[in-house]
Amino acid sequence: MARDSQAALVALNRFGFGARGGASGDLINAATDPRGFVKAELARPNGVLLEAPGLQSTPQLGQAVFAYQDQVKQAREAAKETAKETAKAAAPAETPPQAPADQKPALRRNLSLNTAATEIAGQMADAKPAEAPARPETMQPNAATPPAAKPAPQPLNVIQKTFRAEALARLQRATLVECGFAERLVVFWSNHFCISASKGELARIWAGAFEREAIRPHVLGRFADMLKAVEQHPAMLFFLDNQQSLGPDSRAGQNRKRGLNENLAREIMELHTLGVGGGYTQDDVTSLARIITGWTFAGRQGQLGTPGSFVFNTNAHQPGPQVLLGKTYEPAGLAQGEAALADIARHPSTANFIATKLVRHFVADDPPPVLVARLRDVFVKTDGDLRALATALVDADEAWKAPLTKMRSPYDFVVASGRLLARVPEDPGAYLNNLNLLGQPLWSPAGPNGFPDTSAAWAAPEGMKLRLDIAAQMGARLGPNIDPLDLLEFAAADAASIETRRTIERAESRQQALALLLMSPEMQRR
Numbered sequence: 001m002a003r004d005s006q007a008a009l010v011a012l013n014r015f016g017f018g019a020r021g022g023a024s025g026d027l028i029n030a031a032t033d034p035r036g037f038v039k040a041e042l043a044r045p046n047g048v049l050l051e052a053p054g055l056q057s058t059p060q061l062g063q064a065v066f067a068y069q070d071q072v073k074q075a076r077e078a079a080k081e082t083a084k085e086t087a088k089a090a091a092p093a094e095t096p097p098q099a100p101a102d103q104k105p106a107l108r109r110n111l112s113l114n115t116a117a118t119e120i121a122g123q124m125a126d127a128k129p130a131e132a133p134a135r136p137e138t139m140q141p142n143a144a145t146p147p148a149a150k151p152a153p154q155p156l157n158v159i160q161k162t163f164r165a166e167a168l169a170r171l172q173r174a175t176l177v178e179c180g181f182a183e184r185l186v187v188f189w190s191n192h193f194c195i196s197a198s199k200g201e202l203a204r205i206w207a208g209a210f211e212r213e214a215i216r217p218h219v220l221g222r223f224a225d226m227l228k229a230v231e232q233h234p235a236m237l238f239f240l241d242n243q244q245s246l247g248p249d250s251r252a253g254q255n256r257k258r259g260l261n262e263n264l265a266r267e268i269m270e271l272h273t274l275g276v277g278g279g280y281t282q283d284d285v286t287s288l289a290r291i292i293t294g295w296t297f298a299g300r301q302g303q304l305g306t307p308g309s310f311v312f313n314t315n316a317h318q319p320g321p322q323v324l325l326g327k328t329y330e331p332a333g334l335a336q337g338e339a340a341l342a343d344i345a346r347h348p349s350t351a352n353f354i355a356t357k358l359v360r361h362f363v364a365d366d367p368p369p370v371l372v373a374r375l376r377d378v379f380v381k382t383d384g385d386l387r388a389l390a391t392a393l394v395d396a397d398e399a400w401k402a403p404l405t406k407m408r409s410p411y412d413f414v415v416a417s418g419r420l421l422a423r424v425p426e427d428p429g430a431y432l433n434n435l436n437l438l439g440q441p442l443w444s445p446a447g448p449n450g451f452p453d454t455s456a457a458w459a460a461p462e463g464m465k466l467r468l469d470i471a472a473q474m475g476a477r478l479g480p481n482i483d484p485l486d487l488l489e490f491a492a493a494d495a496a497s498i499e500t501r502r503t504i505e506r507a508e509s510r511q512q513a514l515a516l517l518l519m520s521p522e523m524q525r526r
Contacts, residue, residue, distance in 0.1 A: 003031035005495040010400055011038050013526040014362060016180030018416035021490045026178065031493075038394050041182040042387055048182045048219045050212050052169040058209045058234055061162060062308020065205050066300035068158050159205045163197065166208020167428040167442055174415045175424050185219050185390060186211065187411065188361050190443075193230045193272060194450040195239040197443045202238050207443035210235035223354065223384030224345035231268060231341060232310045234297035240264040240448065247293040247318025260318075265289035267448045273344045275353035284325055290318040291329060292337045351379040354389075357453070362393060363402050365454045371398040404525045407455035410438035412526065413467060417518055420491055421478060434470050438463060471518035472511075479511030487514070492522040 008030035012019050015038045019026040030037040041047060056064070174183045190211045197207040214233040218226035230236055237243050245261035246253040253259060265288035269280045294317030298305040305311040312334040321330050327343065329336050344350060355375035359367035375392055382388040393399055408416065414434050418425060425431060435442050445451045452458075484504050488496055500520045507513035517523065 003028070004034060005031050005493045007031065007034040007400060008037075009492050009495040009522070010034065010404065012179065013404055013416075013522075014399065014406075015394065016184060017174055017177075017412060018180075018419055018523070019490050019492075020175075020178075020419045020422060021487055022422040024178075024422075024490070027490060027493055030179070034400070035394055038179055038181050039391060041177070041179055042220060042390055044182075048186060048216045050169055050173055050216055052165070052172075054165055055169060055208070055212065056162075058206055058213060059306045059308040061205045061209055062202065062234065062297070063300075063306075064158050064162070065201050066307055069201070070300075159201050162205045163207065164428050164432075166212075167432060168425060170208065170211070170442075171415065171418075171425045171428055171431055175418050180415075180419075181390070181394075182219065184362075185386075186216055188358070189219055189226065190215050191445070191450040191453070192357065193226070193236070194445050194448065195235050195443070196445055196447075198441075199239050203235060206235035206238070211443070218386070220387040220390070221385075223350075223379070223386055224342050226386070227268075227272065227341055227345050228338060230272070231264065231292070232295060234308060234310055237264070237295060237297055237310070240267055242292065243296040245289060245293050246316045247290060249319055250293065250317055251315040252313070253316070253318075260286070260289050260293070262286060262289040264295075265292060268341075268344070271449055273353065274347060274349040275356075278347070278349035278353060280325060287322045287324045288340060291322050291324065291340050293318045294334070295337060345384055348380065351376045351384075355379055358389065358393060361453050363399050363406075365406065365456075368398050368402075371396050404521070405455065406526050407458045408524055408526050409451065409453075409458055410435055410440040410463075410467075411442070413438075413524065414470075416523060417471075417474065420487055420518075420523070421474070421482070437470070438466055467524075468515070468519055471515040474518060475511040475513075475515035479509065479514040482510065482514055484510060484513035484517045487517055488522070491517070496520075496522055 005027065008027050011030040011034040012026060019030075174180060177183055193215065195203055195207060195210055197204040210233055214229040214236070215226065218229060240263040241261050242264040244258060245264070246256060246258050248254075248259050262285055266285050268288065269278065269285060270276055274280055294313040294315075296304070296311060296313050296316065298307050298309050298311050300307055304313055314333060317333065319331055321328050322336070322340075323329075324340055325343070325347070329340055332339070352372070355372045356367050358375060359372050363371065374396065375389060378385075378389055378392045414431055418431075432442060440451055484507070485501075488501065488504060492500075500517075500522055503516050503520070504513045507516055
């Protein structure tokens, strides 16, 4: 069978994470049967699931956070008591002369300085729970701090350890897989149904588990099942504050001043299913918010269930029937919300919205209408079968004929670089640093709409300069031991442009040549 290097490049870059270096032979294997090479990952049972030693379930991680927070609280209280005892011991034995009335407040402030400092530190820790885990992965030079004044490195807490372990497992999987199509689908759906690890300690420790539990099992299953798993996952409920939503007429709503929170309901309709202009109104948002009241997770006391697990709180649920998108849903507790989600998943607007986003992600910033319509029809006819949807995408001629003009996202870029350099990550630090630097911190988009999915978002001059800096660092570190022309053969072979080949050949050093290769269209575009 004839080999097609250009089609192999499309298979690996458009649908996967690029070719691996070393002796993988990815480009050769893809060139023999490009479409079959991509679709092979869809046929592997449980190939999308991710299991690694030490990765725990959401309830286990929730309990770990609660225990950690209790330890922090106890340590803070112990420090306060120590400060009080120290201040008491340092006080003079005799009663000092009475100060004038106008000096007494200042005197009391001076005597309690240590205690106040301890309290302020505790308040700051409570106010910014996500800051501490983020610091080791953020490249923030601090030239103003003299070396001797820098604090000693602190051991990672359970939240940092978990986040890094989850990140490492994801990065290793993306680096080692043959093509990466299934992993690219995971990234797509995880960004579609995104949470942000910057929301707080629970969100940060749950970010990886959310993807493992709510996204991966359904990437090649049914959209309705993924939708239900996502909206009932504690990470999503916490991220969009549904645990704070109380039905106005529920028992809890009547006893407390808090009421309905529409965050989750709005994002379900606007970002997860129907899309803007999908045919819903504000009244529908309010109705859905009422329908999913009571969807929450058990807290640290475990009064409703295992701490950190999804539970339905009847006392917080809005009683009575609700009208949503013209259909009346009778009161049925948890089943009322599940029925509503199942219907929204099958709505024609959902099919069109999902098809459009999928084509935009994999093919072109301006999705070809014919291809969108074809995928929309597959979604409707198969009742949201995502394996069938992915297969139809790979089978579409439009997906192979469109030029490779989409800019790789920062995540795609750092993974593709690691694959080509045959570097299986043993520590996620460098990857996380680079993602932070390039504006795509792992599992931490700025809002519920996720990271942007167009070239314009990632091709800005400042972003490209930062990529060049990272490529230069890789070149300086690894270039002396690597022949960049050999790597170009792994990456693109005779599909590489004459310009790229000449640029690498004319480089002043191997280090410079490697940096230029990593910045070439063959590595930056998909």
